[in-house]
Amino acid sequence: MIKRNILLLGSLLFLTHVSMAQKKSKLKFGKISESDFNQKIYPVDSSAAAVIIADIGSTVFEGNRKGTFSLIFKRFQRAHILNKNGFNVANIEIPLFHQDNLEEQLLDLNAVTYNLVNGKVEKTKLDTKAEVFQDVIDKNLLVKKFTFPNIKPGSIIEFEYEVHSDYIFNLQPWIFQGEFPRLWSEYNVAMPEFYSYVTLKQGYQDYFIQEHTTRNELFRMSDSKVSFQTSKNEFYADVTDYKWVMKDVPSLRTESYTTTIHNYISKIEFQLQSINHPFEYQNVMNTWAKVSKDLLDEEDFGAPIQRENGWLKDEVNEAVKGATTKLQKAKNIYNWVRDHFVCTNHNKKYLDNTLRNVLKNKNGSEAEINMLLIAMLRVADIQADPVMLSTRSHGFVHPLYPLLNRYNYVICLAKIDDTGYYLDASEPVLGFGKLQIDCYNGQARVINVSATPVELLPSTISNSSNTLVFIFNTDDGKTIGSMTKKSGYFTSIDDRIEIKKNGESNFIKKQKNAIQSDFIITKFDVDSINNYESSINEKMEFEVKNNGEDMIYLNPMLMDRMGENPFKSAKRLYPVELPYIFDETYTLQMDIPKGYEVEELPKQAVVKLGNDQDAVFEYRISSDNSTISFRTRLQIIKTLFPPEEYANLREFFNFVVKKQGEQIVLKKKTRP
Known part of the structure; x- marks a missing residue:
């Protein structure tokens, strides 16, 4: 049995085989009959406003034309809306990774709403060209969104799609639990021997099935990067088929005194650990030291504060006027930034604007305002570094791995006479050395050469x-x-x-x-x-x-x-x-x-x-x-x-x- 820990860390290479007969959902996309509408109450939760009948996903590795592998992720979901409070199950979001103007590809999206009208099943298809929208979340994440058409109490809805990705490090996670109960939630991964991932399990639910088997598979790939001629390659390799299933998973609703429900839903995530190509082993697991160095070199994060920034001297001199100690100078600079700038976004860890524009416009995201604060403190010869954290409403960070998508907020750490002061000038009512409650969410990381971990715990305030x-x-x-x-x-x-x-x-x-x-x-x-x-x-x-x-x-x-x-x-x-x-x-x-x-x-x-x-x-x-x-x-x-x-x-x-x-x-x- 899986221990009821919030987070369980283990390698896919060492998963214990569970002897259990194969069990599959027999549902197929488009196969809906009148009898499917008969059930009004489900034993998993008699008060449920909607029930996810099945949510099934799979990822396979396929050889591509770049001489390497692509990830092919497929998903199928069917849900039954029981009353109007369950309409939210019809709002679907599909995250896609993008980098350097390239992005994962969403393909073969189909979504249909079924209603029983006068004893007959009527279906309404989603117009995937007109009714699918896109939000760019940050420089590496965009989300495709749609809402099922013609939903009403009693509707059955289902969708299917594929995501094709060349980003081997971005093996799709799987969420087994959420706002509505799930009768069957299944994820399958067919992993070739060349890749090793660490699995990160979260939640309190046990697996109904957890098993793996190994087989041999023929792979085909081609590569035309070197010359005008395309080289083709065929080879056999061992593939391990992993299956995780949860059955009759209860919904997880937000209750009082909860940071975010996302900290506790049952899910599984993956972190690429190593690439094991023949005659070559490559450890690709990032370290905080490397990630911190990279962040300090990036123009949309640390590079602007690494410069001398002499153009800020007039503002710094104005702010520190009358101050005689470093502590008083730091307080004056903090108060000046806090009182002169308006925060326009409280969930940004990267800069969208230059610090010069932030100063000119007197507004910016919390990261931009606090980076300006750091730059001004450094001009005043006060040690200051950015601290990256995840707010309570955003969720926990992983204590071991530098998973940057789990961070969403940047504050300042000023060091004066061996005393550290955490500062957030984006909040207009915070005193010097004070943070809002949302910042106290456990481990945070100082982005400096040492990549120092720090703890911001609720038990300390x-x-x-x-x-x-x-x-x-x-x-x-x-x-x-x-x-x-x-x-x-x-x-x-x-x-x-x-x-x-x-x-x-x-x-x-x-x-x-x-x-x-x-x-x-x-x-x-x-x-x-x-x-x-x-x-x-x-x-x-x-x-x-x-x-x-x-x-x-x-x-x-x-x-x-x-x-x-x-x-x-x-x-x-x-x-x-x-x-x-x-x-x-x-x-x-x-x-x-x-x-x-x-x-x-x-x-x-x-x-x-x-x-x-x-x-x-x-x-x-x-x-x-x-x-x-x-x-x-x-x-x-x-x-x-x-x-x-x-x-x-x-x-x-x-x-x-x-x-x-x-x-x-x-x-x-x-x-x-």
Whole structure:
């Protein structure tokens, strides 16, 4: 059995043979009958909006006219749309690698929608000339897109296509799992003895079939590169046929506290390790040292910052004016770039524009803005290097292999007096040395001569908030109070973005509306909005309504209550990923309103999760004849909870929600 690891690394040359009878899907493109529409519910998921009946792919190596091999990838998929929530299964994307004006070729695309109308099967074909579109993602990736025509609840859709590729290193991956359940997902690779690939398996699903057999095959290829004459070559070579099948694969839906579902779907990928032609062995596995050197030489990445860039001296001198230390100079340059440039794209690792144009236009992608920052820091004689990472929403990087397609973001690392500062000048509300949450996604790589690996882990950052509330009686019979709240830094980032977008008055209005209706807010201030180095502070003054009721019901948490459990599902198939360490403290000190006494207080509680106290919730409350003291604290030290710990985590949050919803009961005193 395959171990339930997120990632399993192994060589195709050493895959264990599984003794199992061959099993195949009997479906064929275009063979649809009325009975295929009968099934309305599938046992794999009775609530599914669509089901992929079969998804079958294969890759073979064929000799070509260039004296080498080409990859021929074929795919067939059939799906059943059960209701309108399943329409997304009809949106298809086909990625194609391209380089130096050459690209993989999409051939023989066919796509058909079938509907049962008055007991007869009607089909609508995709117009592959008019209804297939293309998006260029970056310099090495483009995507062909189409949507099936005439889809409706009950439709059956299927497509087939081929991709012909001369890029041997780009052996097609296979995704076994996704938004909709799959009854049968199969991938076959026929690999000649000349190539060795490392396989990268991801996900929690076991294979239904995993096997390989070896046979002998005749290959034909020709080569006319050397002369006007074409040389032809025929030879036999050993070929290993690999088969991977998953059956009844459940859908994987995005749930709360997930970086991206793509980190956990079951899939298999390949990395070319070596080429073993007769009398020649070539290790083609890239190293980070080589990749980093190549990146530093490329005009669309590192070459612009390797130059002296004396044309930036005026801007640097303007930015550092008045600064006397390197640290202050770095802060000034960072603030100058952050405050003068607008980011137009937050998911680019390569440069589309020159740094001169970025400076002129005062805008650019996050990579362009941060590369300009690096160039300016270097002009100021401050050590600075680009750091390439993958954001949380983009997915994990591979810890061993330099797979650049898994990276999508560039920041700056400045070194001053042996201290490193991570900087992102593309974010308008970030302080010096601060990064947005999305950057904390594990391993990143400094692109320098050493290709230094660094860790940006969620477990190294904390979001700590502290709320303090006082309620007291006045001599004129009123009950008034005040609240001060210091938000966590990452909460403050979100608040600042909201304030910039909607205005401070709307932000204050929203905060006021979150307070219990029995409180009349007389003053509300927000400070440190533009002090990006620190957290936002909120201050409020209020009066408590008292209509003379016999009973007063008061939740001691005037704000910041957890209204509902973020973990809805009864079980979870992949980890819970918290963005940071939580530490939230709320304290209330109040006078009991005149003429009232305590009828009931919530019970005190301390709940701990895990042997190592991965999370702790404290709820402490007490009273004397005139006052009530209340303090609650929620700490979550651990940021990654595997699926087997989900049930306990969910129950922990159930308790927190229930406890934070409890009320103090005050009763009017009876007259003597």
